[in-house]
Amino acid sequence: MGPAGFDAIVSKAKAPVLVDFWAEWCAPCRMAAPHVAKTALEMAGQAVVLKVDTEAHPGLAARFQVRGIPFFAVLKGGRPVVQQAGLVGADQLQAWLRQAL
Structure with a gap:
């Protein structure tokens, strides 16, 4: 997700937005991916889930x-209401x- 798409989605979102900053080479990021996917599925309609590749979009990071x-x-x-590495x-x-609903 690039900056233009990111800003468009975030500015129009009525629901809270979860952003997962990750990189392909990052093993913990790959371990987090199923948790992010599960969250996107279970919170569908209540929240927006975005993934930002920090290698491709360092400005967003x-x-x-x-x-x-x-x-x-x-x-x-x-x-931002929550930020955690x-x-x-x-x-x-x-x-x-x-909590952000």
Whole structure:
């Protein structure tokens, strides 16, 4: 997801947005992928889930001050309400999104 698409989706989103900052070479990112997919499936209609490749879009990563990956951000009204680096399970991702509803 590039900056233009990212900004368009986030600016129009009525629901909270979970952003997964990742890179293909990152083993913990690959471990997080099933948790992100499960969250997207289980929160469909209540939240938006986006993935941003930090190698392809370093400017987006810099905007959120991503220092390590995986890095997760939950946005509400376009503003971050949660930001955390490290491997996180689906239960925690969903809890963050529910808090932002």
